[in-house]
Amino acid sequence: MQVFRRVPEHSTQPTVLTIGNFDGLHLGHRAMLERLTARGAELGLATTVMTFEPHPRELFTPEQAPARLTSLREKLQLLDGCGVDRAFVCHFSRRLAGLPAEEFIERILVNGLAAKHIIIGDDFRFGKGRAGDFAMMQSAGQAHGFGVEAMHTVEVLEERVSSSAVREALAAGNLEHAAALLGHPYCIAGRVVHGDKIGRRIGWPTANIQLKRKRLPLTGVFAVTVSGLDKRHLPGAASLGVRPTLGQGLKPVLEVNLFDFDREIYGSHITVHFLHKMRDEMKFDSLEALTAQIGRDVKDIRNYFEGN
Template sequence: MQISVSVPEQSTTPTALTIGNFDGLHLGHRAMLDKLIAVARAHHLPACVLTFEPHPREFFTPDQAPARLTGMREKLALLQAAGVDHTFVLRFGRQLAAQTPQEFIDRVLVQGFGVQHLIIGDDFCFGRKRAGNLATLQAAGAAQGFTVDAMHTVEVDGIRVSSSAVREALFAGNLELAARLLGRTYNVAGRVIHGDKIGRKLGFPTANIQFRRKRIPLDGVFAVTVEGLQERPLQGAASIGVRPTLGYGLKPVLEVHLLDFSAEIYRQHVSVNFVHKLRDQKKYDSVDALKEQIARDVDDTRRYFAGLTRIAANATPEDKSA
């Protein structure tokens, strides 16, 4: 997949295009991308995605913007895995925000992308004061020779799939629902960096995972699997949050204690999959009390994964094939 950080001044080839933030790349996004790629292949066009950095809500109301589900690196990896040919990451700032809907259509869609087929969500708005919408694009397409197709709502268990719904599930600790909405286990990726070694001092060494998001969509202690270190995922107990026992006002951190693992892994890039919530963050009266709780968390993690192993071992051939 090609990645560009600007829109061409003048398109040299027509495109099939979709536009959005694609935060989390959930099942609704996947349905849109599948549709985009099918249209692109049918008409022998590149399947292109236009996304924005920062998220428009982070630009307009930074203190009220929602926690990101995925960082840019994770988003790009998911778009590539979905089969997108070219992703354009357009910087969202005052100049772009000031464009009228017609200016965006003329300068970006027609001149920059040479769009032939555009696929958007049915609630998509754009341009200054969000004045442009699906009807605006359909009228422009009819006048300037490109098709506009709206992707309608995708539902799971009667729930409208959206980034907001995924965040709500994660905040509530309902990882199972979040996974159904995403179509995969929720994960956070980052590089293992040096921390303050507190876990090691307590007898439970942890991998400190660097992530650049200011807000996180979940908080607590979790049973996790970690990819990127061995051929098969490793099991572990993870804490993500501000570590209330060790001090308030700290930025969120992600620490993972890997079960039965002791290799040196600094600077490795890993992906942490959150499979089950054990408990909320809690402030303890002493470091000894925290140490005792960590020991219980590790035991609970072992029991959780042992239970999954027993379920898998007892599954019928029909269950395994499903």
């Protein structure tokens, strides 16, 4: 998949296009991308996704912006895995947000991306003041010669699949429901970096995964598997949070204790798959109390794997 950081002023490569944030690549997104690739094959055109960085709400209401389900790198890897040919990562700015809907269509979609067919969600809004909608896009398609189709809502267990629904499930600790909405267990990928070695010092060595996100969609202690080290999914216990026992105001960290594994993996890029939440993050009176609880957590998580 080719990745571009800006939309050109003019393109001569016609494409089938969809637009959105695609945070988490849930089942609704995947249904849209399946339709995109099918339509691209029918028309003999490359498939293109236009997405935005940062998330619009991070620009306008940063204090209320949702926790990201995927980093930009993770999102691009997922898009690539769905068979997308090109991704345009557009810098979302007040200037872009202030572009009138008609100008957005002509400058970005028609001239910049040479869209010949556009697939959008039935509730998609765009342009200054979110004035653009599906009806406007259809009318513009007739004027500029591109097709438009709406992708309708995907439901799981009578619930509309959305990034917000996934976040709510994760925040509530219902990882099984989040997995149903995503089509797979929720994951965080990152590079293994050096930590403060406290886990090793208290007898529970952990792999520390670099986090590149401002807010976490979930916290606590989890049964996880880890991929990326060999062909297996390795079982382990993960802690994700700010480690309140060690101090106040600490940055969030993701630590994983891999079961029956003692290889040095610093620098490896791994993916942590969150299967089940065991408990919330807690503050303990001492490192000894924390160590004892980790022992109980590991025992419980081993029992979880033995029972599944």
